[in-house]
Amino acid sequence: MKRITIKDIARELNLHHSTVSRALRNDASVREETRIRVSNYARECGYQINMSALHLRGNKSNTLAVVVPNINHNFFSNIISVFTNLAFQNGYVVSVFQSNESSVQEGEIINALIKNNVAGVIASIAMDTINPAHFELLKQYRIPLVFFDRICHGIAVPKVTVDNYSALLEVVNILARKGCTRIAHITGGSKMNVFKDRQRGYLDGIKQNKLTYVRKEEIVASFDIDTGMQVAGKLLSEDPVPDAIICDSHFLVLGAIFKIKEKGLKMPDDIKLVGFGDNPYVQVTSSKMITVVQPDEAIAEAAFDLLLRKLENREDDIIEDRTFSVKIVDNAELIT
Amino acid sequence: MKRITIKDIARELNLHHSTVSRALRNDASVREETRIRVSNYARECGYQINMSALHLRGNKSNTLAVVVPNINHNFFSNIISVFTNLAFQNGYVVSVFQSNESSVQEGEIINALIKNNVAGVIASIAMDTINPAHFELLKQYRIPLVFFDRICHGIAVPKVTVDNYSALLEVVNILARKGCTRIAHITGGSKMNVFKDRQRGYLDGIKQNKLTYVRKEEIVASFDIDTGMQVAGKLLSEDPVPDAIICDSHFLVLGAIFKIKEKGLKMPDDIKLVGFGDNPYVQVTSSKMITVVQPDEAIAEAAFDLLLRKLENREDDIIEDRTFSVKIVDNAELIT
DNA sequence: AAAAATAATACACACGTGTGCAATTGAGAT
DNA sequence: ATCTCAATTGCACACGTGTGTATTATTTTT
Numbered sequence: 013m014k015r016i017t018i019k020d021i022a023r024e025l026n027l028h029h030s031t032v033s034r035a036l037r038n039d040a041s042v043r044e045e046t047r048i049r050v051s052n053y054a055r056e057c058g059y060q061i062n063m064s065a066l067h068l069r070g071n072k073s074n075t076l077a078v079v080v081p082n083i084n085h086n087f088f089s090n091i092i093s094v095f096t097n098l099a100f101q102n103g104y105v106v107s108v109f110q111s112n113e114s115s116v117q118e119g120e121i122i123n124a125l126i127k128n129n130v131a132g133v134i135a136s137i138a139m140d141t142i143n144p145a146h147f148e149l150l151k152q153y154r155i156p157l158v159f160f161d162r163i164c165h166g167i168a169v170p171k172v173t174v175d176n177y178s179a180l181l182e183v184v185n186i187l188a189r190k191g192c193t194r195i196a197h198i199t200g201g202s203k204m205n206v207f208k209d210r211q212r213g214y215l216d217g218i219k220q221n222k223l224t225y226v227r228k229e230e231i232v233a234s235f236d237i238d239t240g241m242q243v244a245g246k247l248l249s250e251d252p253v254p255d256a257i258i259c260d261s262h263f264l265v266l267g268a269i270f271k272i273k274e275k276g277l278k279m280p281d282d283i284k285l286v287g288f289g290d291n292p293y294v295q296v297t298s299s300k301m302i303t304v305v306q307p308d309e310a311i312a313e314a315a316f317d318l319l320l321r322k323l324e325n326r327e328d329d330i331i332e333d334r335t336f337s338v339k340i341v342d343n344a345e346l347i348t
Numbered sequence: 349m350k351r352i353t354i355k356d357i358a359r360e361l362n363l364h365h366s367t368v369s370r371a372l373r374n375d376a377s378v379r380e381e382t383r384i385r386v387s388n389y390a391r392e393c394g395y396q397i398n399m400s401a402l403h404l405r406g407n408k409s410n411t412l413a414v415v416v417p418n419i420n421h422n423f424f425s426n427i428i429s430v431f432t433n434l435a436f437q438n439g440y441v442v443s444v445f446q447s448n449e450s451s452v453q454e455g456e457i458i459n460a461l462i463k464n465n466v467a468g469v470i471a472s473i474a475m476d477t478i479n480p481a482h483f484e485l486l487k488q489y490r491i492p493l494v495f496f497d498r499i500c501h502g503i504a505v506p507k508v509t510v511d512n513y514s515a516l517l518e519v520v521n522i523l524a525r526k527g528c529t530r531i532a533h534i535t536g537g538s539k540m541n542v543f544k545d546r547q548r549g550y551l552d553g554i555k556q557n558k559l560t561y562v563r564k565e566e567i568v569a570s571f572d573i574d575t576g577m578q579v580a581g582k583l584l585s586e587d588p589v590p591d592a593i594i595c596d597s598h599f600l601v602l603g604a605i606f607k608i609k610e611k612g613l614k615m616p617d618d619i620k621l622v623g624f625g626d627n628p629y630v631q632v633t634s635s636k637m638i639t640v641v642q643p644d645e646a647i648a649e650a651a652f653d654l655l656l657r658k659l660e661n662r663e664d665d666i667i668e669d670r671t672f673s674v675k676i677v678d679n680a681e682l683i684t
Numbered sequence: 685a686a687a688a689a690t691a692a693t694a695c696a697c698a699c700g701t702g703t704g705c706a707a708t709t710g711a712g713a714t
Numbered sequence: 715a716t717c718t719c720a721a722t723t724g725c726a727c728a729c730g731t732g733t734g735t736a737t738t739a740t741t742t743t744t
Contacts, residue, residue, distance in 0.1 A: 015407075015489065017700055028724045033702055043722060058485075063464045064409065065700035067400035068729050071351075074464075075443070083432060089425035096419060096446055100457075105464055107411070107443045110432055121436075128399045128410075128441055149394075153351065237628065269632040292573065293629035296605040353730055364694045369732055379692060401730035404699050 016059045025053060036061075067129055076319065077125050079109045079118070079135035081162070086262060086289055087308060088136065091160070094312035095134065102320065104131070111138040113234075122146040125155065132156040132323050134315045137164055139233070142203050156322035160315045163205050170318040171333045174306050176209035177216075179338045180258070183286050183304065184217025186340065187256045192284060194225040196247050196254040198240070198264050201231060210260060228254065232264070240267020248275050258286040269299050280344045290341075300344035307336050352395045361389060372397075403465055412655065413461050415445045415454070415471035417498070422598060422625050423644060424472065427496070430648035431470065438656065440467070447474040449570075458482040461491065468492040468659050470651045473500055475569070478539055492658035496651045499541050506654040507669045510642050512545035513552075515674045516594070519622055519640065520553025522676060523592045528620060530561040532583050532590040534576070534600050537567060546596060564590065568600070576603020584611050592620040598627065605635050616680045626677075636680035643672050 018036070022029040027046070034042045035050035067073040076099050080088040096106045107130065111118040118138050125133060126149070133155060135147070144164035150157050151167070160172040180197075187195050197214045200207040211229065218227055230243045240259065244267055247254055259265040265287035277283050285301040287294070294303050314334045354372070358365040363382070371378045371386035378386075403409040412435050416424040432442045443466065447454040454474050461469060462485070469491060471483070480500035486493050487503070496508040516533075523531050533550045536543040547565065554563055566579045576595065580603055583590055595601040601623035613619050621637040623630070630639050650670045 019700075029700085030702075030725080031723055033700095034723090037702085041722065046722080060459060060462045062404070062700050064400050064403035065729090066702085068398070068404050068699090068731090069701045069703095071729070073400065082429065084422075084425040084429035086420075089420040089428075092425075092444065093418065093420035093446060096444055097448070100445070100460070105443050105445075105460060107441050108428065108432055109436070109441075110429060112433070123396060124436070124441060126396045263628070266628050266632050273632070291627075291629055292599070292602050293627055293633060296602055296609070296635065297629060297633035299632065351730095354732095355730075365730085366695080366732075367693055369730095370693095373732085377692070382692080398730050401699090402732085404701090404729090405731045405733095407699070 015062070016057050017062065018059075021050065021053055021057070021059060025049060071129075073129045073131045074104050075107055075128065075130045076104045077107045077109060077130040077133045077135075079111065079121055079125075079133060081111050081113045081136060081138050083108055083110045086291055087161070087306065090308040091136075091312045091315070094309050095316055098313065098316045111141075113139045115141040115143075119146040122149055125150065126153050130155060132158075132319045134158045134160055134319055136160055136162040137204070139201065139204065156319055158315050158319045158322070160311055161206065165205065168331055170322070170331055172311055172314045172318065173205070173333070173335050174311070175335050175337045176206055177213040179304050179340070180210040180213030181217045181220075182213075182340055183258055183302070184214060184221065186302070186342070187258075187284055187286070188217070188221040188223065190280075190284065192256040193223055194228070194252055194254045195223065195256040195258065196228040196230065197258045197260075198230045198232060198243050198247075198268070199260040200235070201233065207260060214258070225252075225254075235261040236263050237267045237270070240264035241270050242267070244268035244271040245274075248272070248277075254283065256284040256286070260288060262287065262289045262291065265301070269301075272299075294343055297343075303341050303343060305339045305341050307339070310336055351398075352393050353398065354395075357386065357390055357393070357395060361385060407465075409465040409467045410440050411443055411464065411466045412440045413443045413445060413466040413469045415447065415457055415461075415469060417447050417449045417472060417474050419444055419446045422627055423497070423642065426644040427472075427648045427651070430645050431652055434649065434652045447477075449475045451477040451479075455482040458485055461486065462489050466491060468494075468655045470494045470496055470655055472496055472498040473540070475537060475540065492655055494651050494655045494658070496647055497542065501541065504667055506658070506667055508647055508650045508654065509541070509669070509671050510647070511671050511673045512542055513549040515640050515676070516546040516549030517553045517556075518549075518676055519594060519638070520550060520557065522638065522678070523594075523620055523622070524553070524557040524559065526616075526620065528592040529559055530564070530588055530590045531559065531592040531594065532564040532566065533594045533596070534566045534568060534579050534583075534604070535596040536571070537569065543596060550594070561588075561590075571597040572599050573603045573606070576600035577606050578603070580604035580607040581610075584608070584613075590619065592622070594622040596624060598623065598625045601637070605637075608635075630679055633679075639677050639679060641675045641677050643675070646672055 018032040019029045022032045031042060032050050035047045036054060078092055078095060082088060092108060099106045109121040111121060115138050118141055133150060144167045147164060147167055157169045159169055163171045163173060184195060199211055202208050202211060232239050232243055240263060248271055257268055259268055268285055272283060279285055280300045287301055288304045290303060290305040354368040355365045358368045367378060368386050371383045414428055414431060418424060428444060435442045445457040447457060451474050454477055469486060480503045483500060483503055493505045495505055499507045499509060520531060535547055538544050538547060568575050568579055576599060584607055593604055595604055604621055608619060615621055616636045623637055624640045626639060626641040
């Protein structure tokens, strides 16, 4: 029960394996009759090309890689889902890698990518990645790379992002219009573009609306429910208490909701809560919050598109960035 | 800027590439001094082994595949996340494939798996997969396969499942104990083990509790919010109206919540809602529902464990199944 | 110092595929 | 029947790696 190769087919049909190879690739130099004979027999015996051999021969593979901090975060699993469908439709296979927010693991992943001859990579970097040296390594090996969402600025590759600055600016504007004057912001380390931009937007929003409330930003290192509870709890116990909290992550929001309920505050009357991501649960919960919804599908499509273009053109001087704007949904207005 | 191979190293160090190969693999037959010389130089010039060549040479790869209906469903992305970490720690790389609930696409995926020489596969089958012929193909190619969650019965491979029968039996018991008498069940096509088992559990629960309410089961073909709204709407407009609805999927629950709120019913007093999956939002929402929580991490670990065992032992006659019991969480009792 | 034994390295081949080039076949033209 | 040219197929090699075997280098033994 050995695997069938073109050599097996050649032997069976009294041909040379090179002829079989050409026949299967519809090379014009092979006679019509032979081509049909080969393709028929190949179908009959269930021949499947050996990609490993093809990769070795051509120094290129049909494997794309997705590198993300966490596969099971809503945003990233949406990206992977869309990206995988697109890739598969175009004859590629997708391998997934998760840095677990660790720059060290990210480095190990890059090595694995090189070892495994991946054809191209889309990546969203780990929280503590400041030095993009390991990504430069990819470039050295001429492996096309596209950053999305969480990007490195110090490296010349196409980037797909959302306009985080405008997102937070608009959020603050909306909150101010609703009468909020004490707007807090729970965000991440300022090294990363995502948080840096949001912090700029937040600050400008505060300024533009001439809010007297002292700028209140809490920087957290990890994004989980416990951290959200801790920080939100701290904010809510201070005087004056904020009348709005913006959470830069999904899980922080959950912690905040806990604490808000614990304090007996009502949303959105007593306090307004803003979160990122479009978890459909938000729409049906009675915790009427405002969500910043990112165009996941469009982001994945753009990343794939940019990567594919780099894969097809051998010119690697096209460095085109794409920025998408977010949609801000006020769930208080949405549900009856 | 070419990629460094063992031949390059050999040339540089005046050795034969076979000696370099042995040195890097710590073969005892190579002199200590040479081994160090080689490994030092390899490190210096950043040598990375070419996996494609290794795969070709050894007829085996370091790539594992995960085949699921949808990557972006909470349960599956959790599985992929855990599985990927385990795989990477053990030197494997994980490719993901999504059938989009289509048996046809599943077939194409299997072909891709064979083409790409994946070392092993864990899979959860598509909704309309009755005939597991394409999975048999994997067996023919001696590619180890482990089913999880949604399994095929007609094929002899290890299976990792949850005890869906007991889950629904217990759910009905809990509901009955709470005084429910008109318990409805929104489930999927009965061909699949997951739904078949739950339907058995539901029916036995109805019987054991001697409920007079006519068994009310709605079978749906797709699992999305719209379907949930439609079916839940239908149930709620009938007379008598159910006092409990069990939803076999995450998204069905969302639709049901919509309709329940639309009718002005309160949970859990007017009606009790049961859903699958442990989306953390459930814990903070005021829609006090009961959730059937599956041990995602344990399932992924078991699947990996079984697969790894098959990969290491060449004996492929170990067909050991693992079944996990679910945890039923009453969120009404959880939150203040 | 020569022979034997052992250690260390080199050689050749295989894995499956694709491609440049040579060889063969066939047909048409003279 | 011979020549020409095109159509078709075969041959040889390369991609990077690992391993059995032959070969060389070194040490030990007598």
